[in-house]
Amino acid sequence: MPNSEQAFVRFADVQKSYDGETLVVKNLNLDIARGEFLTMLGPSGSGKTTCLMMLAGFETATNGEIHLDGREINNVAPHKRDIGMVFQNYALFPHMTVAENLAFPLSVRRMAKAEIEERVKKALDMVQLGEMGNRRPAQLSGGQQQRVALARALVFEPRLVLMDEPLGALDKQLRETMQYEIKHIHENLQVTVVYVTHDQSEALTMSDRVAVFNDGVVQQLASPPMLYEKPDNAFVAQFIGENNRFVGTVKEAVNGHCTVEVDGRPIQALAVNIDGVGSKSTLSLRPERVVVDPDENRFPNVFDAKVLELIYLGDHIRARMAVCGTEEFIVKVPNASDHPTLERGNEVRVGWQVEDCRALDA
Amino acid sequence: MAQATIAQTDAVTSSGSMITASGEPLKVSLARAERRKRLTAFFLVVPLLIFILITFIIPIGDMALNSVRNPEVVTYLPRTADAIQEWDGQGLPDEVVFEALVEDLREGMGTPAIGRVGARLNYEKSGMRSTMQRAGRAARQLEPPYRETLVERDATWGEPGTWRVIQRESSPFTLSYFIAALDRTYDDEGNIVQVREDQRIYVQLFIRTFMLSLVITALTLLLGFPIAYLMAHQPARIANLLMILVLLPFWTSLLVRTSSWIVMLQQQGVLNDLMVLVGLIGDDGRLLMVYNQTGTIVAMTHILLPFMVLPLYSVMKTIPPSYMRAARSLGANQWTAFWRIYVPQTTAGIGAGGVLVFIISIGYYITPALVGGQSGQMISNFIAFHMQRSLNWGLAAALGTILLAAVILLYYLYNRIIGVDRLKLG
Numbered sequence: 001m002p003n004s005e006q007a008f009v010r011f012a013d014v015q016k017s018y019d020g021e022t023l024v025v026k027n028l029n030l031d032i033a034r035g036e037f038l039t040m041l042g043p044s045g046s047g048k049t050t051c052l053m054m055l056a057g058f059e060t061a062t063n064g065e066i067h068l069d070g071r072e073i074n075n076v077a078p079h080k081r082d083i084g085m086v087f088q089n090y091a092l093f094p095h096m097t098v099a100e101n102l103a104f105p106l107s108v109r110r111m112a113k114a115e116i117e118e119r120v121k122k123a124l125d126m127v128q129l130g131e132m133g134n135r136r137p138a139q140l141s142g143g144q145q146q147r148v149a150l151a152r153a154l155v156f157e158p159r160l161v162l163m164d165e166p167l168g169a170l171d172k173q174l175r176e177t178m179q180y181e182i183k184h185i186h187e188n189l190q191v192t193v194v195y196v197t198h199d200q201s202e203a204l205t206m207s208d209r210v211a212v213f214n215d216g217v218v219q220q221l222a223s224p225p226m227l228y229e230k231p232d233n234a235f236v237a238q239f240i241g242e243n244n245r246f247v248g249t250v251k252e253a254v255n256g257h258c259t260v261e262v263d264g265r266p267i268q269a270l271a272v273n274i275d276g277v278g279s280k281s282t283l284s285l286r287p288e289r290v291v292v293d294p295d296e297n298r299f300p301n302v303f304d305a306k307v308l309e310l311i312y313l314g315d316h317i318r319a320r321m322a323v324c325g326t327e328e329f330i331v332k333v334p335n336a337s338d339h340p341t342l343e344r345g346n347e348v349r350v351g352w353q354v355e356d357c358r359a360l361d362a
Numbered sequence: 363m364a365q366a367t368i369a370q371t372d373a374v375t376s377s378g379s380m381i382t383a384s385g386e387p388l389k390v391s392l393a394r395a396e397r398r399k400r401l402t403a404f405f406l407v408v409p410l411l412i413f414i415l416i417t418f419i420i421p422i423g424d425m426a427l428n429s430v431r432n433p434e435v436v437t438y439l440p441r442t443a444d445a446i447q448e449w450d451g452q453g454l455p456d457e458v459v460f461e462a463l464v465e466d467l468r469e470g471m472g473t474p475a476i477g478r479v480g481a482r483l484n485y486e487k488s489g490m491r492s493t494m495q496r497a498g499r500a501a502r503q504l505e506p507p508y509r510e511t512l513v514e515r516d517a518t519w520g521e522p523g524t525w526r527v528i529q530r531e532s533s534p535f536t537l538s539y540f541i542a543a544l545d546r547t548y549d550d551e552g553n554i555v556q557v558r559e560d561q562r563i564y565v566q567l568f569i570r571t572f573m574l575s576l577v578i579t580a581l582t583l584l585l586g587f588p589i590a591y592l593m594a595h596q597p598a599r600i601a602n603l604l605m606i607l608v609l610l611p612f613w614t615s616l617l618v619r620t621s622s623w624i625v626m627l628q629q630q631g632v633l634n635d636l637m638v639l640v641g642l643i644g645d646d647g648r649l650l651m652v653y654n655q656t657g658t659i660v661a662m663t664h665i666l667l668p669f670m671v672l673p674l675y676s677v678m679k680t681i682p683p684s685y686m687r688a689a690r691s692l693g694a695n696q697w698t699a700f701w702r703i704y705v706p707q708t709t710a711g712i713g714a715g716g717v718l719v720f721i722i723s724i725g726y727y728i729t730p731a732l733v734g735g736q737s738g739q740m741i742s743n744f745i746a747f748h749m750q751r752s753l754n755w756g757l758a759a760a761l762g763t764i765l766l767a768a769v770i771l772l773y774y775l776y777n778r779i780i781g782v783d784r785l786k787l788g
Contacts, residue, residue, distance in 0.1 A: 058687055078690040079699075091688035095706040104702075105692035156693065 007031035007067070008192055009055065009160065014064035016050050024050050026216040028064070032194065037186050039195045041203040042213030043239070051213075052162050052196050057081050069159060079108075084153035086163040090145045092137035098148050099124070099133035105156040123155040126185065143174045150182065154189065163195045167202065179205050200240050204228065212236050228286075233273055234360045237284035244290070244329050246283040247362065250274050258359050263325030268300045269357040280362035287330040289356040292319075292348055299351035305329065307346045317342070323350060426766070429759035432536035434482035435528060438475040439466040443532035446525065451552070455525050460508040467501035485754060486527045486538060486548070493518045523550040539760035564744070564761065568768075571741040574658060575723040581663045582670035582719050583712065589667075590674035590711070594681075608671050611664065620732045623661040627652035627733075653735030661729045666722060670715035677711030713780050721769050741765060 009032040016025040025047040032038045040048035053059040054066060057078030065072050073081055084105075092101055099120050106116040124130050127147035137145055146166060153161055163182075167175045183206050186193050197203055203210045204224040212219045212227065212235070219239075220232045231237035238245065248262035250271075258271040260281050267283060274281045294302060308327060309320040316332045319342055323329040331350060333342065342348070380388040436443050441462035449455040470476045480494030493516055504511050513520040530552065531538070541547060541554060545562040549555045556562065593604045611619060626632050634648045643649065651657060681704065689699035727742040734740070741761060748758035 056687075056691055058690075077695070078687075079693050079695050081691075082693070083691060085688065085691040087684045087688055089682065089684060091682070091684040093685060093688075093703055093707075095709075104689070104694070108692065108694045108698055152692065162691075 008034040008036070008069055009194070010065075010067040011051070011055075012065045012067065014051070014054065014061045014066060016047070016054060016059065017062045023062075024216050025054075028218065030211060030218060030221070032192065035190045035192055037183070037193045037195065037206060037208045039197060039203040039207040039210045040213055041197055041200060041210050041239075043198060046213040047216040048196050048198075048211075048213040049164060052164055052194060055160075055194065056083055056085055056162055082156075082158050082160075084156065084158035084161040086149045086153045086161070086166040088165045088168055090137070090149040090166075092145055092148055092152070094137055097134050097136055098129065098140070101137065101148060102152050102155050105152065109156065119155055123151040126154075127151045127181075142170050143178065146170060146178060147181075150185070154185070154191070158191070160192045160194065163193065165197055166195075167197075167199075175202070176205075182206060204240070212239060214239070230272075231284060231358065231360065234282040234284065234362070237282075237358065237360060242287050242330060242332075244285045244287060244326075246285075246324060246326060248281060248283065250277050250279050250281050250359070253277055257354060260359055265303065265324050267324070267357065268354045269359040270355055272358045273360045275361075281359045282362055284358045284360055285352060285356060287318075287332045288316075290331045290350050290352050292331060292333060292342070292350055294349065294351040300354055301357065302349055302351035305331075305348050305350045307342050307344055307348065310342060310344060321348075321350065422766070425759050426763045427759075428755055429539050429757075429763045430535045430537065431756070432482075432531060432534055432538075434479050435532045436534050438470055438479045439463065439528075439532075441466050442528065446529045446532055449525065449529060451522070451526060451529070454509065454513075454520065454522060457507055457509050459525075460512055460519075461506070463497075464501055464504050464508050464512070467498050471498060471501060483527060483531065485542070485757070486531060487524065489518065490524070490527070493524075521550075526550070526552055539756040540764070542757055543760040543764055564741075567739070567741050567744060568764070571724060572768075574655065574662075574738075574740060575720050577659055578662050578666060578723045579670075579716050579720045581659070582667050583716065585663070586667055586670035586674055586715065587708075587712075590671050590678055593671075593675050594678035605675075608668055612668055616665065616728060617732075619665060620661055620729050623657065623664070623733055624652055627657060627660065652733050653738070655734070655738045657733035657735065658730045658738035658740070661733050662723055662726060665729060666719045669718045669722060673714035673718065674708060674711040677708050677714075681707050709780070713776065717773070717776055720772070724769060725765060 009030075011028045011030040014025060014028040015023055017023050024045075028047075028051060030051075040051060042048045050059060054061050055068075057073070057076065061074060066074055068081065068083075092098075093104065096104070102120045102123055103116050106119060111119075120133070121130070124133055127150055129144060129147055129151070132140065132144065132148075137148065140148065146169075149166065153163075166182075167178050170178060179202060182193075186206075195203075195206065204227070207224060209221060209223055210227055211221045214235050220227060220236045222230075222232075227236065227240050231240060234245070237243050246260070246262040246267065248260040248267065250258055251261050251266065252259040253271050253274065253276065256271050258269055258274060258281075259266045260269055260283055261267075262283065269283055291299070303323055305321040305323045307319055307321055311318040311320075314335065316334050319331045319333055320327070321329045321331060329350075382388055382391045439462075442459060445459045445462040446455060449459060467476065470479075476494055476498040477491075480491040483490035483494065496516055497512065497519070500515055504515075518524050527548075530536075530548065538548070543564050545557050545565045546554050547557050589604070589608065593601045593608075596604065624631070628634070629648045629650065631652070633651065634643075637643045638645050638648065651660070685703055685707070686699050689703040690696070694702065724740075725742050726740060727746060730738050730740045731743050731746070734743070742765075745758045745761050745765075748754045748761070
């Protein structure tokens with residue numbers, strides 16, 4: 001966790017309003033360490049892109065301060081911030097060749113011609129487009145354009161690189177390849193990256209830490225494993241990965257454990273974010289942590305279930321069941337050699353650990 | 363259970379071309395399948411094609427032909443035209459030619475024929491109209507030898523130059539209108555020379571027309587670019603309002619707009635009154651801003667402004683704001699980003715607007731006629747003059763054809779340099 005001394009980028013009490021009536025960013029406090037890969041993840045309209053635009057200098061913060069490398073940059077013009085940016089639609093200049101696009105940030109910095117040429121060549125090699133320098137952006141495929149945009153944002157060795165949903169326009173396979181490529185470039189260059197996306201798997205794959213945005217507020221800031229396995233609240237649990245939720249009332253809470261009554265049945269859970277006995281709570285349980293027909297006494301939570309639907313997905317089978325009053329209970333049954341054969345309409349038992357079931361806010 | 367089989371038989375004929383499953387060559391089959399579509403498309407455009415042919419292509423072709431057509435001498439003096447072919451151009455022609463002329467004149471008496479030939483020859487050699495009229499009236503009383511009697515009655519018939527003109531114009535097609543349109547003429551020996559200095563007008567006028575059009579195009583670009591930029595970067599509501607303001611002149615009568623410029627610019631007009639009132643100029647120093655080139659430039663710039671703004675606007679609207687942002691984030695200041703990233707992307711609009719305004723202003727007629735005075739006249743005003751007043755249609759057609767050729771040449775150059783496919787008109 002970076003402390004305030006070593007924070008490279010720092011949002012302090014930042015608020016943003018467009019119309020003077022509603023806040024799209026509500027009191028953001030966020031520290032980003034040097035060399036970190038931080039992702040702002042959230043549904044559209046959650047304020048993540050606005051934060052990025054404030055950092056880049058295209059939007060002004062209505063209140064609060066933004067610091068970059070120890071200096072307040074609220075009133076620094078965008079071209080003086082030394083921040084590289086990759087845009088959603090790449091924004092490659094269509095009237096210039098690929099090499100000219102890459103040379104642009106260097107030539108506006110009045111660099112010598114020979115050095116520009118050398119740097120452009122190096123940048124093109126980095127993204128494996130060494131032969132494409134004389135092409136126009138329109139002659140390149142989506143993935144190649146993406147690479148050029150990346151190279152252009154890095155060629156002038158900025159202090160910070162911002163990426164605004166850069167892979168949104170690519171197909172699934174290419175997107176995954178590019179995710180690894182961006183991650184490797186980040187590791188090799190040790191550059192600080194702030195990445196905006198609404199795709200949670202992208203965020204989990206690439207980031208050191210992820211800030212989950214909703215409704216103008218950071219809901220949780222944590223590393224990918226923490227985010228997935230230990231969500232702080234119901235929104236994060238629901239937004240990241242697949243999630244079974246039960247809504248019930250807290251009956252008992254001792255030593256970090258609690259009992260929540262759902263549909264008349266008690267469920268043992270980890271007390272993470274509850275208001276106390278008698279309050280409402282949402283239970284969160286990952287589908288892969290549920291065991292079908294468990295051994296006697298292995299789990300404290302064992303309930304009757306009825307199989308409503310089966311979907312064959314190759315490596316696993318997704319079963320939708322009716323459990324404890326909900327018909328949307330999902331179980332991922334691994335397609336192992338000894339997996340239990342389920343059929344629609346089967347009456348089975350399902351069970352899970354107390355530690356896998358987190359009691360969160362209502 | 364559904365059964366599906368795809369026979370992997372890429373059938374190929376002996377000559378190596380593909381054939382379809384039913385054994386027909388693939389190309390033949392494709393052509394037949396497409397023919398119906400092509401025919402339907404063709405029949406849909408036939409009415410328009412006919413309309414354009416009748417109202418546009420044929421008239422323009424006819425006008426262009428008028429500039430070289432030369433029927434008068436051949437039609438009305440057929441014998442003379444025939445006989446004079448043998449003449450070597452030295453001294454006077456033989457008696458045969460004179461006899462042929464008198465016969466032609468006798469036949470033409472009482473018809474408009476002699477008047478027409480006279481008018482035609484008068485373009486080439488002044489005084490020929492009356493010479494022909496007099497000869498026509500006298501033709502009946504003339505007696506052989508005609509050579510002596512004709513020369514005796516009118517010395518013009520004794521000049522070899524007269525006969526050279528007749529010989530030259532006795533073919534059904536001529537270049538003399540084009541030669542006249544370029545301020546050239548034939549001297550008595552038949553060489554092409556420049557006309558007297560005080561009679562040279564058309565070359566000067568072409569140059570002036572091109573210069574004025576260039577100035578007007580540059581001014582519309584200068585004024586139109588900021589307007590288009592503003593329109594493209596405002597929310598839809600304000601952009602629509604601006605668009606109405608730009609189009610407002612379009613919906614007002616051209617005559618009204620031009621006349622209001624006279625009211626604004628004349629010496630006792632609003633602008634001069636204001637400047638005198640403010641003390642910028644004295645009452646005796648009122649500026650001449652209309653009935654000269656200034657008037658033509660001001661009024662035409664105003665009228666043609668929408669033709670520049672609309673293509674610019676349509677191009678600018680498609681430039682996403684992220685380009686400017688990208689340029690800024692890469693380290694360019696506002697001006698560099700605008701000049702190196704924004705402006706180059708508007709070239710299609712600048713080209714379209716420029717070509718449009720330039721071509722329209724080259725042929726503009728009504729505004730220069732009303733506010734141009736002497737120095738603000740353009741080539742089209744002289745074309746109209748020859749069509750309506752002097753009735754020298756041949757010369758009008760030649761001037762028009764030169765103008766058309768210049769426009770086509772410009773368009774060709776534009777296509778070579780910038781490319782017409784990059785033209786964006788809206």
